[in-house]
Amino acid sequence: MKLAGRMARIGSESAFETAARARALEATGRSVIHLEIGEPDFDTPANVRAAAQRALDDGWTHYGPFLGLPALREAIAADATARKGFPVSPDRVAVVPGGKPVMFFALLALAEAGDEVVYPDPGFPIYDSMVRYVGAAPRPYRIMQEHDFRVDLDELEALLTPRTRLLIINSPANPTGGVFTRSDIERIGELVMRFPDLTVLADEIYGRIVHDGEHVSIASLPGLPERTIVLDGFSKTYAMTGWRMGYAILPEPLVEPFGKLIINSVSCVSSFSQVAAVEALTGPQDEVEVMVAEFRARRDMVVELLNRIPGIDCALPAGAFYVFPRVSGTGLGGAEFATRLLDEAGVCVLSGGSFGAAGADHVRISYANSRENLAIAAERIDGFVRGLPG
Numbered sequence: 001m002k003l004a005g006r007m008a009r010i011g012s013e014s015a016f017e018t019a020a021r022a023r024a025l026e027a028t029g030r031s032v033i034h035l036e037i038g039e040p041d042f043d044t045p046a047n048v049r050a051a052a053q054r055a056l057d058d059g060w061t062h063y064g065p066f067l068g069l070p071a072l073r074e075a076i077a078a079d080a081t082a083r084k085g086f087p088v089s090p091d092r093v094a095v096v097p098g099g100k101p102v103m104f105f106a107l108l109a110l111a112e113a114g115d116e117v118v119y120p121d122p123g124f125p126i127y128d129s130m131v132r133y134v135g136a137a138p139r140p141y142r143i144m145q146e147h148d149f150r151v152d153l154d155e156l157e158a159l160l161t162p163r164t165r166l167l168i169i170n171s172p173a174n175p176t177g178g179v180f181t182r183s184d185i186e187r188i189g190e191l192v193m194r195f196p197d198l199t200v201l202a203d204e205i206y207g208r209i210v211h212d213g214e215h216v217s218i219a220s221l222p223g224l225p226e227r228t229i230v231l232d233g234f235s236k237t238y239a240m241t242g243w244r245m246g247y248a249i250l251p252e253p254l255v256e257p258f259g260k261l262i263i264n265s266v267s268c269v270s271s272f273s274q275v276a277a278v279e280a281l282t283g284p285q286d287e288v289e290v291m292v293a294e295f296r297a298r299r300d301m302v303v304e305l306l307n308r309i310p311g312i313d314c315a316l317p318a319g320a321f322y323v324f325p326r327v328s329g330t331g332l333g334g335a336e337f338a339t340r341l342l343d344e345a346g347v348c349v350l351s352g353g354s355f356g357a358a359g360a361d362h363v364r365i366s367y368a369n370s371r372e373n374l375a376i377a378a379e380r381i382d383g384f385v386r387g388l389p390g
Contacts, residue, residue, distance in 0.1 A: 011129030014354035018338075022348040033377045034369065036348045038174060038322070040239040041368045045287040048238060051279035055272035064271040066262045067255075068095025068247070072274045075281040076247055083207070084230070085220035088249055094258045095269050095277075097244040099205050101262075102231040103168075104130050105248075106201050109257040111136040111165045118159050119168035120151070121356030122175055122324070124203070127168050128356065139164070142358040145315050145326060149178025153187050160191055164198050169218065172206040175355045175364035176324040177299075177317020182216045189221040199251070200228040208237045208288065211296045212318040219249070226251045236320075237288055238280045243273050295321045298367040298374060305378035306365075309385050321368045324352060328361040330385050338363050345384040347377045 015036050022032045043049075067073065073090040080088040096102060103126055111117055113135035119127040121140035131138045141156050143149050151169075160167070169188065171180040180188075192198055200218055207215045219228040233246030250258055262268070299316070302323055306314040311329035327337045334352040341363075342348050352362030367374055 006133060006135075009132040009135075011125055011132070013125050013129075014350055018342075018348060018350055022342060025342065025346075030346055032342070032346045032348055033373050033380070034348050035365045035367070035374075035377060036350050037368075038236075038366055039241040039368060040236065040291060040321070041370070042239040042287070042291050044239050044243070045280070045283075047283045048240070048276050048280045051283075052272050052276035055275035060271040060275050062271060064268045064274065066268050067259055068093060068269065069271065069274045069278075072278050075278045076249075079281045080230070080232070080249055084204075084217040086217065086225050092250050092252065092255060094248045094250060094255065094262065095274060096246050096248065096262060097266055097269050098235065099203070099231050099233045099246040100126055101266065102229065102246060102248040103127065103201065103203075105258050105261045106166060106199075106229050106254075107131060107134045107136065108261060109254060110199055114163070115165040116161060116163045117166045117168070118156070118164055120170055120173065122352060122359030122362070123168070123170060123356055124174050125355060136165070137163075140356060140358075143173065143176055143178060144358065145176075145313075145324070145362075149173065149176035149315065149317065149324065150180055150184055151188070153184065153191075156188065157191055160195060160198065162195060162197070164195060166199055166201055167192060168201045168203065170203040172210060172215065172317075172319025174206065174320060175322050175350070175352065175359065175362075177320045177322045179210060179213050179215065179318035181213065185216045185218050186221065189218055189224050192218075192227060193223055198227070200224070201231060202228050203231045205231060205233055205236055205246075206320040207232060209292055209295060209321060210319045211292075211299060212316075215319070229254065234277055234280055239291065240277075240280070243276070245269065245273055245277050295367065298369075298371060299323070301371060302365065302367045302374055302378070305375070306381070309378075309382045311385055311388075312381075321366060323365050323367065324359070324362050325365065326361050327363055330388055331390060332388070334360055334363045341381065341384055344387075345380040347380050347384075 073093040077088040230249035234240040314325035352359030
């Protein structure tokens with residue numbers, strides 16, 4: 001079968017492929033500790049599950065409005081206004097199945113062949129994949145451990161040109177756990193305002209999982225709400241990865257284009273899931289706070305254990321639930337380290353290079369697993385590294 005040429009430009013997300021390889025290894029009887037998938041190991045809060053069950057019983061099983069149920073758009077607007085620091089109107093909210101459609105729709109709506117898109121390296125692999133798929137010119141900016149996994153503002157400034165149509169920022173970040181400071185965000189905002197045709201895609205999916213510092217939305221700065229697409233959702237904060245619930249807060253000119261793209265692709269998000277999402281935002285937040293506190297404790301434990309291992313240098317991430325240790329001191333690059341660690345020690349992590357060239361000397365470890373398993377994984381990593389030649 002002859003495929004369209006554009007299919008050669010589309011990438012993938014290595015976490016799912018690596019997880020499949022790890023499960024195949026488990027099927028042979030091997031013990032594997034999974035530290036590869038970026039999803040909370042907590043259950044969706046009970047009140048949210050109960051709301052979905054009630055919604056099903058009440059008949060919320062039919063098509064809903066393509067931009068989302070009014071009650072959910074109102075709840076998102078109220079929550080975002082309170083948490084993100086800028087007024088959000090419900091008519092600027094679009095509900096979609098997960099965060100990825102926001103990325104794809106933004107690129108489809110704004111970027112044409114030859115337009116430049118600037119995005120983090122290392123960064124979520126779908127940024128690079130979708131930029132290339134739509135035919136835009138990829139312009140990655142490096143996120144380096146030497147800079148606390150924050151943006152080098154001078155490098156970013158040099159990358160932005162009048163041909164840059166979209167700037168993607170992600171804080172707290174996947175895969176590094178880095179968090180941009182308020183001064184970082186303010187300087188980025190100043191750079192954006194120099195280019196009238198430049199729009200920001202602010203990926204804030206980890207915005208409530210902050211361990212040190214604060215989360216600052218670039219859309220809270222003067223003049224930026226009309227220049228920013230805010231991506232957020234329920235997957236990480238409420239442990240709702242399988243529910244596929246995301247949303248965009250949009251500048252007014254993008255509401256209609258996003259609506260057309262939703263109609264032409266997914267029609268709408270399941271109605272009973274949206275009813276449950278209203279409960280997630282408006283109901284008790286205790287379980288979210290417990291989860292974030294547990295992630296912080298795990299972070300501290302994992303960083304301490306990894307830094308005891310010779311050849312591994314693990315910075316303390318400020319947010320999300322990942323560490324991104326440099327492993328080149330072991331004599332291995334990130335890709336070989338991750339492959340051999342799974343095969344020889346039964347610990348599944350991701351190669352840092354799968355998130356971009358700047359991550360080649362690193363691996364990403366998700367600490368969304370129990371403290372017991374994390375401690376066992378650290379022991380296995382230590383044994384694997386000490387068994388390497390030299």
